[in-house]
Amino acid sequence: MLPALLQRVFFASLVIITFINTSQAEAYKCDVNGSISYSQTPCVANAKQAIMATHQGIPPYSEQKAKEIAAQEKSEANRLAQSRHKTENKNETEMKAIAARNTKKKQQCDEQQLKIKWVKEDLANAKPKAESQARQKVKRATEKAALVCGR
Numbered sequence: 001m002l003p004a005l006l007q008r009v010f011f012a013s014l015v016i017i018t019f020i021n022t023s024q025a026e027a028y029k030c031d032v033n034g035s036i037s038y039s040q041t042p043c044v045a046n047a048k049q050a051i052m053a054t055h056q057g058i059p060p061y062s063e064q065k066a067k068e069i070a071a072q073e074k075s076e077a078n079r080l081a082q083s084r085h086k087t088e089n090k091n092e093t094e095m096k097a098i099a100a101r102n103t104k105k106k107q108q109c110d111e112q113q114l115k116i117k118w119v120k121e122d123l124a125n126a127k128p129k130a131e132s133q134a135r136q137k138v139k140r141a142t143e144k145a146a147l148v149c150g151r
Contacts, residue, residue, distance in 0.1 A: 105148075112145035 029036065029050040030043035119141045123134035 109149040112148045116141045
């Protein structure tokens with residue numbers, strides 16, 4: 001009977017010691033020539049050392065409190081995900097609109113460049129009397145293309 005009692009006392013002591021050791025530990029902040037590092041072991045001899053107590057235990061929450069915290073965190077994660085999706089959809093819509101505007105502007109610019117080509121052909125084929133008018137058309141087409149194309 002005595003050995004069983006000793007085993008229980010030993011086991012209980014072991015559990016208590018384990019609980020005490022895991023509930024609080026020390027961390028060492030070591031400064032070696034301006035380089036700071038953190039360790040669970042003491043610093044080397046030529047280092048400035050600071051000992052910091054750290055709490056490693058789990059807060060004593062009840063199961064109900066833990067479920068409430070988990071539900072709050074899940075709710076917050078869902079809210080953030082919805083917000084992110086909304087922002088992504090808005091950005092995607094804006095990017096599509098920008099792409100559509102750019103495509104339309106490029107098409108308009110290409111049309112103006114084609115008109116310049118045509119009026120230059122007309123100028124090359126113009127008779128001496130119509131040459132002045134053809135030059136004016138080239139100048140105007142070039143100016144209009146510069147406005148549309150942004151050049």
